[in-house]
Amino acid sequence: MSTREQVLGRIRRALADAPRGTAPARGAVDRDYLRVHGRRDAAQTADLLAENLADYRAIVHRATGEELPGRLAGLLAARGARRVVVPPGLPERWLSAVQDVERVADSAALTARELDAVDSVVTGCAVAIAETGTIVLDAGPDQGRRRITLVPDHHVVVVRVPEQVVDSVPQALERLDPVRPLTWISGPSATSDIELDRVEGVHGPRTLEVVLVTD
Amino acid sequence: MSGTYLGMPAFPVAAGEAVHNTTLRGNLRHATHTIRDKRARAVAELDDWQQLRAAGKQIKDDVLRHLDHYLVRLEEAVTAAGGTVHWAVDADEANRIVTDLVRATGETEVVKVKSMATQEIGLNEALAEAGISAYETDLAELIVQLGDDLPSHILVPAIHRNRSEIRDIFNEAMGRWGRPAPEGLSDSPAELAEAARLHLREKFLRAKVGISGANFMIAETGTLVVVESEGNGRMCLTLPETLISVVGIEKVLPSWQDLEVFLQLLPRSSTAERMNPYTSTWTGTTDEDGPRAFHLVLVDNGRTDTLADEVGRQALRCIRCSACLNVCPVYERAGGHAYGSAYPGPIGAILTPQLRGMDTAIDASLPYASSLCGACYEVCPVAIDIPEVLVHLRERVVQGGEVTRAGNRVTLRPAKGHAAERAAMRAARWTLDHPAALRAGQRLASRTRRFHPSRLPGPGKAWTDTRDVPSVPAESFRDWWRRTRGPGTAGAGNSSDSGSTESREGTK
Numbered sequence: 140m141s142t143r144e145q146v147l148g149r150i151r152r153a154l155a156d157a158p159r160g161t162a163p164a165r166g167a168v169d170r171d172y173l174r175v176h177g178r179r180d181a182a183q184t185a186d187l188l189a190e191n192l193a194d195y196r197a198i199v200h201r202a203t204g205e206e207l208p209g210r211l212a213g214l215l216a217a218r219g220a221r222r223v224v225v226p227p228g229l230p231e232r233w234l235s236a237v238q239d240v241e242r243v244a245d246s247a248a249l250t251a252r253e254l255d256a257v258d259s260v261v262t263g264c265a266v267a268i269a270e271t272g273t274i275v276l277d278a279g280p281d282q283g284r285r286r287i288t289l290v291p292d293h294h295v296v297v298v299r300v301p302e303q304v305v306d307s308v309p310q311a312l313e314r315l316d317p318v319r320p321l322t323w324i325s326g327p328s329a330t331s332d333i334e335l336d337r338v339e340g341v342h343g344p345r346t347l348e349v350v351l352v353t354d
Numbered sequence: 355m356s357g358t359y360l361g362m363p364a365f366p367v368a369a370g371e372a373v374h375n376t377t378l379r380g381n382l383r384h385a386t387h388t389i390r391d392k393r394a395r396a397v398a399e400l401d402d403w404q405q406l407r408a409a410g411k412q413i414k415d416d417v418l419r420h421l422d423h424y425l426v427r428l429e430e431a432v433t434a435a436g437g438t439v440h441w442a443v444d445a446d447e448a449n450r451i452v453t454d455l456v457r458a459t460g461e462t463e464v465v466k467v468k469s470m471a472t473q474e475i476g477l478n479e480a481l482a483e484a485g486i487s488a489y490e491t492d493l494a495e496l497i498v499q500l501g502d503d504l505p506s507h508i509l510v511p512a513i514h515r516n517r518s519e520i521r522d523i524f525n526e527a528m529g530r531w532g533r534p535a536p537e538g539l540s541d542s543p544a545e546l547a548e549a550a551r552l553h554l555r556e557k558f559l560r561a562k563v564g565i566s567g568a569n570f571m572i573a574e575t576g577t578l579v580v581v582e583s584e585g586n587g588r589m590c591l592t593l594p595e596t597l598i599s600v601v602g603i604e605k606v607l608p609s610w611q612d613l614e615v616f617l618q619l620l621p622r623s624s625t626a627e628r629m630n631p632y633t634s635t636w637t638g639t640t641d642e643d644g645p646r647a648f649h650l651v652l653v654d655n656g657r658t659d660t661l662a663d664e665v666g667r668q669a670l671r672c673i674r675c676s677a678c679l680n681v682c683p684v685y686e687r688a689g690g691h692a693y694g695s696a697y698p699g700p701i702g703a704i705l706t707p708q709l710r711g712m713d714t715a716i717d718a719s720l721p722y723a724s725s726l727c728g729a730c731y732e733v734c735p736v737a738i739d740i741p742e743v744l745v746h747l748r749e750r751v752v753q754g755g756e757v758t759r760a761g762n763r764v765t766l767r768p769a770k771g772h773a774a775e776r777a778a779m780r781a782a783r784w785t786l787d788h789p790a791a792l793r794a795g796q797r798l799a800s801r802t803r804r805f806h807p808s809r810l811p812g813p814g815k816a817w818t819d820t821r822d823v824p825s826v827p828a829e830s831f832r833d834w835w836r837r838t839r840g841p842g843t844a845g846a847g848n849s850s851d852s853g854s855t856e857s858r859e860g861t862k
Contacts, residue, residue, distance in 0.1 A: 143441040146603065146654045149761040150422040153662035157419050163608065167416040172405035172615070191628060247642040251559045251593050271621075271629035284643040285592045285634075289585060308629075309614040317575040317610045318435070320640050323633035328585040331625065332494035332510055333517055333543040334381070335388045341493060341547050342554065343585025343632060 174309050176270055181301040184269045185351060188304055191272025195326025196339050197347040204354045207297070208236035211261060214295055214348055215240055220258035224249075224287045228280020229261060233297065245283040254290035260344075261295045262288055265321075267304045267349075268311045272326065274298065274349065275311060277319040285322055294344040296324075300353045362694030364719035369688035378514050378689050385513045386680045392626035393677060393733070399628070400618065409615045411737040414671035417606055418661060424573040424606045425652065431576025435638020437648040444760075448653045449480035452565065452598055455649055456486050459596050461562045467580065467590040468492040469567025470674055471600050471653055473505065473696035474709070477565070488565065489531070489557050491586035493550050500527035506690025506698060508676035509624050514689055517541040528553050554586065564594035564645065568601045569673070570616060571650075574609045577637045578650070581620060581630050591634050597645035603652050604661075604670040616673060619735040623675035656709030662758035665746040669705045671736040676701075678730035678740060684723055693720065700730035704743040711759050712751060718769050721747035752776060774813040796830035803828065 140148070179187065189199045202210040211233055215223060224243045225234065234242070243249070243257055263281035264274045274296055276282045288294050298304065305311050315321060328343030339345060362368060372378060397403050417424055429439045442448035448471075456464055464481070466472065466488050478488045478499075490499040497512040498505050501523040505511030512520065524535040524546065533553045539545060566587065570579040578599055580587045591597060607616065621630045639648050661667050679685045679699030690698035694716040695706040703724055707717045721744050730740040750757065752775060754768040768776065785792050803826045809818040829837070 141441070142443050142447065145443050145761070146441050146652070146658065147422045147425070149443075149654065149658035150425075150603075150661060152761070153658050153667075153758065154419065154421070156664055163416055163420040163423060168409055168412040169405070170409060172402040172409055173400075176400060176402070195627075195631070255555070255559060268629075273629045278640070278643055285588065286643075289588050289592060308617050309611075312611060312614050312617075317572065317577045317635065318637050320637070320643055321633075321635040322588065323629070325627070325629040325631050327631070328583070329631050330493045330543075330547055330584045332492070332497070332512060333520055333546055335385050335510065335513075336543045338543045338547045341551055341584035341586065342491070342558070342589050 173307075175306045177306075179269075179306065181304075184304055184306055185300045185353075187306075188267055188269035188272065188298075189349075189351060191269065192274075192326065192349050193272075195272050196329070197272070197326045197349050200348065200350045202350055202352055204352055207233060207350065207352050210350060211295065211297075212236035212238070214350075215259055215261075218259060218293055218346075220293065222257045222259075224254065224257045224260045224283075224291060226262055226281055226283030226287065228283075229263065230281065234261065245287050247284075249287075251286060251290055254286060257291045259293040259295060260287050260291045261297070263297050263299075264303060266311050266314050267298045268306070268308060269304060270307050273308075273311070274324045275315060276322045276324065277315060278321075279319075285320055288322065288324075289343055292340075292344055293346045293348070294324075294327075295348045295350065297350045297352055300351045362716045364715040365688070365692055365694070365723040366719060368692035368694065368716075369684075369723070372689045372692050373687050375689075377516070377519075379687060381514050381516050382686055382689055385507075385510065386686050389626055390677075390680045390733075393623065393680065396622040396626045396628065400622070406615055406618055407735055407737055410619050410673075410735055411671060413607065413612050413615060414673075414736050415668075417608060418604065418667060418670055421603065421606070421661065424608060425603060427573040428571055428576060428606050429652075431573065432638060432648075432650055433576075435576045437576065437638040437650055440649060440651045442651055442653045442655070444655050445475035445653075448475050448600060448651055448655065449477055451651050452477060452600060453480060453484045453486070455596070455598050456481065456563055457484065459563050461486075463487050463489065463557070463561065464563040464565050464598075465489050465491050465557055465561040465590050465594065466495075466565045467567070467582065467587040468495050468511070469565070469600060470508065470696050471567050471602050472565065474602075475600070475653065475655060477600065489554070491554050491558070491590060492582070493547060493584060493586075496550055496554065497523060500524065500531060502527075504691055505696065507679060508674050508697065508699070508701075509679075510676075514691070517543060517546065520546055524549055532556055554589075558586075558589040558593055561590070561594045563596045563598065564590035566590055566597065566599045568599050568605055569620065570613065571601060571606045572608075572610055572613070573606050575637055577610065577635050579613065579633065579635045581617075581633050583625065583631045585632055588632055588634055591636065592644050594645055596647045596649070598649045598651065600651045600653060603654055603657050620673055620675055623673075623677040623733070623735040656711075658761060659711075659758040660705075660708040662763075663708065663746075666704065666708050666743050668738050669701065669708060669743060671738050672701050672705065673736060674701075675735055677733040677735065681729040681733050682724075683727065683729075684725060688723070693723065695720075700724060700740045700744075701738070704738075704740055704747060707747055711757075712747070712766065712769070718751050718771070721745075721751055793830075793832060796832065799826045800828055800830060800833075 265277035327347040494512040507513040521541040528535045568578040685699040693702045754766040
């Protein structure tokens with residue numbers, strides 16, 4: 140008997156007391172919990188997102204579409220970034236004002252060691268969750284592979300407001316495709332392992348900057 | 355290298371030593387009180403906490419009731435997404451599968467993201483025997499590994515260490531494992547975290563094999579989910595060419611939508627955050643992004659035996675949040691090591707004896723590692739009635755009974771140490787069945803009350819080491835009743851009714 144059959148057989152014997160059909164019953168779960176906590180308009184949702192991101196030590200900026208290229212150039216310059224990794228589908232216009240910075244294109248040939256020598260990464264996102272202050276990346280063309288937002292120490296992410304912002308975790312899951320590799324980010328890398336003192340920056344980016352763009 | 359838990363003394367012995375360690379008690383008290391207050395605030399933000407908790411319980415109960423169905427679906431979905439599924443009936447088999455998988459890559463080093471299942475099966479030790487070094491990458495796990503120590507908390511494995519102890523461990527041991535600690539390392543958490551970053555980054559950048567656990571596996575889609583804070587999880591899940599995930603079979607969830615419940619319950623219950631800094635999900639393999647080979651090892655190791663117990667199976671609902679540890683007055687004083695398992699605290703007291711059986715002194719003592727205060731049940735996000743299972747397991751220890759071990763029904767014999775308790779209970783039952791004997795005994799006890807010792811001899815000694823023997827009243831209740839209400843009074847229930855009627859009339 141294979142191990143698989145052994146485990147499945149044990150499960151079936153263990154459940155001999157439990158009356159059950161071959162498939163789970165529908166309606167076994169009451170989903171009477173809330174889809175959203177509180178009532179907000181789009182502007183209030185964006186404010187809550189900004190507030191919760193900042194609460195977890197992300198640095199939040201706001202810009203209009205027109206201001207965005209200048210703002211991104213400013214953020215990279217303020218950081219002294221010389222090499223920036225860029226996902227293949229990042230809108231060309233976003234970095235149009237960036238000067239004197241080497242752009243490293245994300246590709247399968249880019250190794251983790253090479254990424255370690257990069258200062259910053261600029262990406263878009265798939266969705267942002269206001270109630271928890273979370274940015275979700277789904278490796279779409281404007282976000283690139285998972286590793287590019289992991290190894291560099293400085294991550295700038297652009298969130299389009301209001302279309303990419305949802306209120307709650309249930310709303311976010313509805314929008315996401317589980318087949319894509321997802322990375323949920325709530326503030327920069329952090330640890331509380333030493334006397335439960337929160338320290339930002341362990342293995343992931345130490346600095347997370349979020350630009351909320353409204354048109 | 356982490357040691358194993360083999361040969362641990364029974365809980366009362368280990369706990370007795372731990373409570374005299376004032377540093378340990380100070381570290382634990384500070385940590386558990388900090389996090390329990392924060393958790394209460396995080397939970398209070400959600401008006402629908404009780405509905406979420408009920409849904410979490412129902413989803414997990416449905417999973418357990420149809421576990422075979424969901425595991426087969428999960429296997430199909432993971433395979434379709436490019437992964438390979440392996441089944442392991444026990445720890446040895448799981449270790450063998452993982453060792454063979456690592457050997458097949460030709461590598462002798464692996465990076466690990468904190469996984470309780472691999473701690474439970476002793477994977478690091480098994481890999482070491484095969485000449486493979488496993489590097490723990492979670493900061494707390496690193497502290498434990500470098501200190502040649504054992505984890506003492508589910509979420510904060512080094513909760514028992516303070517900052518200066520951690521600095522000493524880094525200074526002493528980092529150089530032996532790789533990049534040494536920086537010169538003049540202080541004990542500020544920020545500097546210590548930086549030292550860990552530098553030490554581990556070398557390992558991440560050259561790692562070809564990663565080993566992980568998973569918080570959840572979605573049967574519908576074949577998606578695995580890891581919830582973490584530091585980014586070491588992302589490193590292990592993203593950079594290596596081969597990823598091996600070792601996961602207990604109970605971690606499956608039916609559908610993608612179910613995550614909406616658990617991604618709200620887990621972070622708030624565990625780290626007291628609205629959301630943990632990083633959550634990664636992956637479904638099989640993705641071209642040119644992440645590992646090219648993905649293996650999922652599904653581990654039984656006592657879970658199906660636990661499932662066979664109608665009362666005890668609810669322990670398999672556990673999502674390893676550790677909220678129960680942080681509120682437990684016993685854990686706070688005894689520390690995690692006293693539980694002798696990867697799973698300490700209240701959940702460990704019910705999970706460990708079920709996973710391992712109750713043949714050893716430590717496992718037979720764990721159902722007693724509790725004051726039954728019920729705080730653990732109050733905070734449990736999936737409503738595991740830990741006190742109920744504790745009492746149930748105590749009954750098994752004292753009286754024996756039917757249990758399932760390695761898939762077979764066996765009859766457990768009563769534990770030896772409880773002979774005096776059983777004799778006392780038999781005597782009590784006989785006495786209560788014989789009212790005349792009870793009355794005579796009570797009178798005798800009352801008349802001799804001045805001569806009662808304040809500490810008991812024999813088997814009762816341990817109990818009175820920390821408690822006073824209750825004083826015997828001068829007169830038993832029965833005698834008092836007879837004296838004040840007269841000998842003609844009938845049954846207690848009737849007379850009590852008439853008594854209260856009288857008193858009501860008397861107040862008019």
